[in-house]
Amino acid sequence: MNSMTYKGYTARIDFDDRNNLLVGRLLGIQDVIGFHADTVTELRSAFEEAVDDYLETCARIGKPPEKPASGKLMLRIPHEIHAAALVTAKAKGKSLNQWATEVLNEASHI
Incomplete structure (x- = not known):
């Protein structure tokens, strides 16, 4: 599996052959957070932006962000x-x- 990790969140990375894109989705949480890009460098930036946006949105609406794993x-x-x-x-x-x-x-x- 191809993956990226940022701020404790991991994303699965796939290649969308139909659209010629790299696509990612956060793993281990119920909220659906996805992102895409043309290059690996752009994908890394899109991933970090998606995680940061998720955390900022949760803070703004007063919802605790889901954590991928509690340790239990x-x-x-x-x-x-x-x-x-x-x-x-x-x-x-x-x-x-x-x-x-x-x-x-x-x-x-x-």
């Missing part, structure tokens, strides 16, 4: 997997939280 993650998994993960974490001398953080970090950096 609740998962519903089968109890067998939960038990196996707990045993694995303890065997490595870690809490389940520490172990899961490492596993998710490794898995998310493809």
Whole structure:
């Protein structure tokens, strides 16, 4: 995945072959924030402008801006997997939280 990051927000970048444009969209929030440009340099500027505009608009209307991630993650998994993960974490001398953080970090950096 091609992406850009700015002020804690990440955008997915795609190429629109039909319109010959680079297009981006912020990930991890419900609000729809998109931008586009002809070049990577212009796209970076459009991305930063979109994030800044989003933050300014939220402040102006008194709405807290959405954050891509709070740092809290609740998962519903089968109890067998939960038990196996707990045993694995303890065997490595870690809490389940520490172990899961490492596993998710490794898995998310493809």
